[in-house]
Structures are given as structure tokens and as C-alpha cells.
Amino acid sequence: MNLLPLFIAIPLGTAFVVVLLGKTRETYSDILATIAALILAILPFILILTLDKGEVLVYNMGKWLPPQGINLVLDGLSRLMLIIINVVGFLAIVYSVSYMKKFTAKSKYYGLFMLMLTGMNGVVLTGDFFNLFVFAEIAAISSYALVAFGVEAEELEASFKYMVMGSIATILILFSIGLLYGLTGSLNMADVGRTIQGNGSTLLSFSMVLFLTGFGIKAAIIPFHAWLPDAHPSAPAPVSAMLSGVLIKALGVYALMRIFFNVFGFNLQVSWVFMILGLLSIFGGGLLALRQDDLKRLLAYSSISQMGFIILGLGCGNYWGILGALFHLLNHSCFKSLLFLNSGAVEYSVGTRKLNKMGGLSKVMPVTGATSTIASLSISGIPPFNGFWSKLFIIIGLVQANHFVLAVLAILASVLTLAYYLRMQRNTFFGKLKKELERIKEAPLSMCFSMIVLAVACVGLGIFFYPVMKVILEPAVEVLQEGIKYSSIILGG
Amino acid sequence: MIFFLSFILFLIGLYCVLIKKNLLKMVMGIVIMEYSVSLFLILLGYKKGGFPPIVTAGVEGTNFVDPLPQALVITAIVISIASLALIISLCMRIYQKYKTFDITKIRKLKG
Known part of the structure; x- marks a missing residue:
């Protein structure tokens, strides 16, 4: 039995x-x-x-063969993304059981959340452009609604900003899909990829630029990042964890990877564009994170910075660079979701997110404190944890591609990450406990459960990075390195 | 080139979103952009003297119109209506909270 439609149907x-x-x-x-x-x-x-390592599963809707029919494609890259989306989604749901009690209309929240999961699963499974657009819109519209879920003044403002940016992004993507249709007469990714090879049309470059802008806005790479620092902190904590941990990757980075590696084909110009955008994001996000005094806003800026690492690694284009980028994508979804869940737990118990109003919280909230420390060490790249390996792979990739300056800059940026996370840890969980905070209690059980699972994942991915690399990451790297052979794999022949 | 018409429409919409200070006018800008893209897609599917792709006894030849752009535009319009409803309701809620539609006065978030 083919399980693929279940990811959308359930x-x-x-x-x-x-x-x-x-x-x-x-x-x-x-x-x-x-x-x-x-x-x-x-x-x-x-x-x-059940599947072999490199096996590609294609499901044709209603038995119509592509390019006429709609198909769902599961290859190594989609498998990696499905794991990230659904596992983090499950933990966020478990966390919401306690956290969302203070909101009314909890069932509507679950409805929107499930629609968001539908959209993201659809985006990573679909094999044609138009469904990519439709599923991306399903996920995006439900996320606009989820950001505004508290209907307070700030949340509405953030959601409006997010929605205007997001709408422009989707319009650009649709425009670009229209251009590709005009050039090839098909919407199936594999078919389009086969048709445009050797076509040096200017319109093709124009549609590439539109795709980069559109999905760049969704991925919050730096010139297009303005919505993220408002939207992610305003949402309820489990939603922020989903948005920062998963949504910007599934809608943004995944789509960029699929389109630029598998459909258009990777070349030197794309590589430089990716690396420059990546560097801008790393330093822009990192430097802006350094001066934030709101806990969740700091985390949001740090997301931009870490997305920069992923884009930079992809820009290398060689085995280690792509491996590092995908591993960092997996790791970032673990520790950034964990940090957002921590911030939610702090907000739930203390009632504030301002860094200067907290301090010494690990004495009264041991689980939150310990998991948050693990996440901060992971994201800063301290050796036994997972963040170290992914950043190391990215740097090896940069050195192999002879970009020594970029490698040094990446190391510096990693130190910058450590700096703002140390500042966050010192202001929230370490130091002297303030008198008015002594009566604070630890977060409820379901919230602690999600945080502990994610913290174990951070440590586990760090220690057992080799089997994870072999089983999950290498098939995904293969898909990207095969590049435009994607079309012959899907269509056969 | 009739395609430039839709591109000009697109730029008008983009100008509206970037320059106007009233929330509702920005929303209108977005809607104009969406219409321009729909127009573009429909124009792509136009074929001079084409037949609807329904094979019956009376219709001869192969000059059928590809129905894909039409199906695509219908879906895109439905999606844009849904997002329009959401964004208008956001505007109404914002007006209840801030008592203004002026984007320069809606600034509780900083950074």
C-alpha cells in the first residue's frame, strides 16, 4: 500500500x-x-x-501519468523534510495541550495547526509547480491566522505585516510559475526540468529571480527578512516553534533547493547568489540578535542567522557543504523549536519575555533551564552537541571549495552565535534569582515532555551523528547532487 | 505586447502596497497584483481560433486550447479570495484596537 496520500489526508x-x-x-x-x-x-x-536507501516512491493521483496527471514524489530529501515536519509538529501539539489553555477556541487552533501541517507535507511531497503553490498557500494562510491567534494589538500588527509580505511572495511565485508554463507548456517539475535544459532564454533567468525573491521572502533570507522578527515572537509559543523550526524551511529552503538544484540545475551564478545571501543573513541576523532585550525576538533574529548558515552551505554545492546544510536544517529544527518552547514555558510561568526582568530561573524551573542550556550550547556549536557537527561540515565544504575567507567568516559568525546565547542564558537562567520570582513553578508535564524529547534529540543527534548521516542525510544529499537527473528518475528513461 | 499590460497592472499594485499609508489601500494593491497575475495566466492560455478541448462529432482538427491555465486561474482566484477575507478581517480587528487605518500610527512593534 502506498502511504504517501496519508500525509495530506490525515x-x-x-x-x-x-x-x-x-x-x-x-x-x-x-x-x-x-x-x-x-x-x-x-x-x-x-x-x-520499509524502503531502500535511495528508493524513489512516486504516487500518481488517479493513475494519470505525469506530465498530464498530478504526482506525489518521495525521495531522500522529502523523507528528511517529512521527519522534521511531523515530529516537531507532534511535539508542538503535545505542548499546546497545556499551553493553549489560556486561549479560548482551542479546537479552532488545532484546526489551523493541522491545516498548516497539511500544507507543509504537501509542499515537500508534491511533484508539480502548481500544487507547490497551492500547498504553500494553505500553510501560509493558516500561519497568518495562527500568528494573529491572540488578537492583541501587537499580534494583529505582526500578522498584517507578515501577510502583506507573504502575499507579495506568493504573487511573485505564481507569476514565475506562469512564465515557466508559457515557456514549456507543462507544470510538472520533472517535465519542466527536462524541457528547459539548454534553453538560454532571458525569461528563464527572470523566472529564476522571481522564484528566488518569492521563496526568499518565505525563508526570511536577509534582504527579505523584515516580517520574521515581528511575526515569530508574536505567535503563541508552539506556533513560533513550528514557524521558526519548520515552516521557513519547508516553504522557503526546501522549495529553493528543489527548484534550483533539481529543476533549473545548479551553476556558478546560483552558487554565488546563495553564498552572498547566506553571509548577509548570518551576520545581519547575528548582529541584530545581539542587541535584543526580548527573549523571543532574540530567538527570531537568531533564526535568520542560522538560516544563513544553511543557505551558505548549499551555496558550496559540494558533498560536505550540502551535507552540512541539510544536517544544520535538521538540527536547527530541533534546537530552535526547543528554544521557542522554553521561551513559552518561561512566559507561561513568569509572565514576561523581557530579559532584564528575569534571572536565576534554573533554580525554580530546572527542566526548562537544563533543556534551554542544552539547546543554547547546541546552536552555538559546542563539540558533543549536534550543532557542532553541522557547522563543521559546512566549514569543511567551504574549505574544499577553496573559499577560505568565507570559512573564516563562518567560524567568526559561530562565535557571534555563542555570544548572544551566553547573554541570553546569563540573563534568564543563570545568576541570582530575583525576590519576586521565588514563587515561580515549573511548567506543566506535557510542556516538559516536549522539551525533554527535543533536548534528547539534540544530544542524540550529536553523539550518533554518523548513523543519522548514513541513513537519513546521505540519500537527501544524493538527490541534490544528482541535480537535473531528477526528471529522468521521475519520468523514467 | 499585451503581456506588458499585465506587467504594468502588477507595478501599479506594487506601488500601492509600497507607497500608500492606509491599510485598506495596501490591501487593494495586493488584490490588483493578484488580478494582474491572473490576467497574465489567462493570456498565456489564449489561442487564436482555438476550440474548447471537448472532443465531439462536430469538432475537427487539433487546434484545441490547453485548459490548464483556466483551471489554474480559477484555483488562484479562490485562494486569493480566501486570503482577502482573512486580511480584511485583520484590518477590522486592527481598527478596533488602534482606532486608525494609518500604517504610520500602527507601531507597537519595534526593531
Whole structure:
């Protein structure tokens, strides 16, 4: 049996049922959402166990063959993304069971959340451009609504800003899809990729630029980042964890990788564009993070900076660079989600996010303090943890591609990361406990569960990086390195 | 070149989003941009003297119109209506909170 449609059908079905169930009793919607998310989190592992390492699974909707029909494609890269989306999604749902109690209409929250999962799963599985656009819109529109979920003044403002930027991005993407259709007469990615080879048309370059801008806005790479530092901190904590940990990767970086590596083909110009944008993001995001006094805003800027590392690694174009980028993508989804969940726990117990109003919290909130320390050490690249390996691979990739200056800059940027995370740790969890904070209690059990699982994942990915690399990452790297052979793999022949 | 018409429309929309200070006017700019892209897609599917792609006894020849752009535009319009509804409701909520539609006065977020 082919499991691929389930990744879209389960969350889509749950999204509608959960809202109806919420009308009877709110607990039912908790249970249903958790079960659905658990099934979704298990499915990608079943796929990994049953399929061979490099096997590509193609599902043709209604048995219509591409390029006429719609197809879903599962290759190494999609498998990696499915794991990230569904596992982090499950943990965020478990976390929300306690965290979202202070909001009304919890079942509607689950509905929107499930729609967001539908959109992201669809984006990473789909094999044609138009469905990419449709699923990206499903995920984006539900995320606009989720950012504004608290309907306070700041949240509405952030959501409006996010929505204007996001709409412009989708319009540019649709424009570009239209251009590609005009050039090739097809919307299937594999078919388009085959048709445009050797076509040096200016319109093709124009559509590449439009794609880069559109998905660059979604990925919050630096010249297009303005919405992220407002939107991510304003959302409820589990949603911020999903947005920062998963959404910008699934909608932004994944789409960029798929289109630029597998459809257009990777070349020197693209490589330089990626590396320059990556460097800008690393330093811009890092330097802006250094002077933030709001906990979640600091994390949001740090997301921009870490996305820069991923783009920089992809820009190398060689084995180690791409491996490092994909590993950093996996790691970043672990530790950034964890840090956002931590910030949510702090906000839940203390009631503020200002760094100067906290201090010494690890004495009263041991689980949050310990997990947050692990996440901060991981993201700064301290050796036994996972962030170290991914940054090391990216730097090896840069050295192999003879970009020594960029390698040195990447090391410096990694030190910059350590600087702002140390500042965050010192102001929140270490130091003297303030008198008015002595009565603070640890966050509830379901919140602690998600944080502990993610912290274990951070340590585990660091220690067992070799098997993870062999089983999950290498097939994904292969997909990107094969480049435009993608079309012959999907269409055959 | 009729394609430039849709491009000009697109630029008008972009100007609206970038320059106007009223939230609703920005929303209108977005809508104009969406329309321009829809127009562009529909124009791509135009074929002079083409038939609808329905094979019946009376229709001869192969000069069929590709139905793909039409299907695409319908979907894009539905999506844009949904996002329009969401963004207008956001504007209404913002007006309730800030008592203004002026984007320069809606500045509680900093940085």
C-alpha cells in the first residue's frame, strides 16, 4: 500500500473533524489532535524502514501519468523534510495541550495547526509547480491566522505585516510559475526540468529571480527578512516553534533547493547568489540578535542567522557543504523549536519575555533551564552537541571549495552565535534569582515532555551523528547532487 | 505586447502596497497584483481560433486550447479570495484596537 496520500489526508481530515468535536467538549479535540499528530510522526519512520536507501516512491493521483496527471514524489530529501515536519509538529501539539489553555477556541487552533501541517507535507511531497503553490498557500494562510491567534494589538500588527509580505511572495511565485508554463507548456517539475535544459532564454533567468525573491521572502533570507522578527515572537509559543523550526524551511529552503538544484540545475551564478545571501543573513541576523532585550525576538533574529548558515552551505554545492546544510536544517529544527518552547514555558510561568526582568530561573524551573542550556550550547556549536557537527561540515565544504575567507567568516559568525546565547542564558537562567520570582513553578508535564524529547534529540543527534548521516542525510544529499537527473528518475528513461 | 499590460497592472499594485499609508489601500494593491497575475495566466492560455478541448462529432482538427491555465486561474482566484477575507478581517480587528487605518500610527512593534 502506498502511504504517501496519508500525509495530506490525515491532517486535512483532522482539521475539519477537530473543529466540530471541539463544539461538544474541548478535551476530545485535545485527544484527537494528539492521536493524529502521533500517527503522522510515526509514518515517516515506517517509510524509512520499509524502503531502500535511495528508493524513489512516486504516487500518481488517479493513475494519470505525469506530465498530464498530478504526482506525489518521495525521495531522500522529502523523507528528511517529512521527519522534521511531523515530529516537531507532534511535539508542538503535545505542548499546546497545556499551553493553549489560556486561549479560548482551542479546537479552532488545532484546526489551523493541522491545516498548516497539511500544507507543509504537501509542499515537500508534491511533484508539480502548481500544487507547490497551492500547498504553500494553505500553510501560509493558516500561519497568518495562527500568528494573529491572540488578537492583541501587537499580534494583529505582526500578522498584517507578515501577510502583506507573504502575499507579495506568493504573487511573485505564481507569476514565475506562469512564465515557466508559457515557456514549456507543462507544470510538472520533472517535465519542466527536462524541457528547459539548454534553453538560454532571458525569461528563464527572470523566472529564476522571481522564484528566488518569492521563496526568499518565505525563508526570511536577509534582504527579505523584515516580517520574521515581528511575526515569530508574536505567535503563541508552539506556533513560533513550528514557524521558526519548520515552516521557513519547508516553504522557503526546501522549495529553493528543489527548484534550483533539481529543476533549473545548479551553476556558478546560483552558487554565488546563495553564498552572498547566506553571509548577509548570518551576520545581519547575528548582529541584530545581539542587541535584543526580548527573549523571543532574540530567538527570531537568531533564526535568520542560522538560516544563513544553511543557505551558505548549499551555496558550496559540494558533498560536505550540502551535507552540512541539510544536517544544520535538521538540527536547527530541533534546537530552535526547543528554544521557542522554553521561551513559552518561561512566559507561561513568569509572565514576561523581557530579559532584564528575569534571572536565576534554573533554580525554580530546572527542566526548562537544563533543556534551554542544552539547546543554547547546541546552536552555538559546542563539540558533543549536534550543532557542532553541522557547522563543521559546512566549514569543511567551504574549505574544499577553496573559499577560505568565507570559512573564516563562518567560524567568526559561530562565535557571534555563542555570544548572544551566553547573554541570553546569563540573563534568564543563570545568576541570582530575583525576590519576586521565588514563587515561580515549573511548567506543566506535557510542556516538559516536549522539551525533554527535543533536548534528547539534540544530544542524540550529536553523539550518533554518523548513523543519522548514513541513513537519513546521505540519500537527501544524493538527490541534490544528482541535480537535473531528477526528471529522468521521475519520468523514467 | 499585451503581456506588458499585465506587467504594468502588477507595478501599479506594487506601488500601492509600497507607497500608500492606509491599510485598506495596501490591501487593494495586493488584490490588483493578484488580478494582474491572473490576467497574465489567462493570456498565456489564449489561442487564436482555438476550440474548447471537448472532443465531439462536430469538432475537427487539433487546434484545441490547453485548459490548464483556466483551471489554474480559477484555483488562484479562490485562494486569493480566501486570503482577502482573512486580511480584511485583520484590518477590522486592527481598527478596533488602534482606532486608525494609518500604517504610520500602527507601531507597537519595534526593531
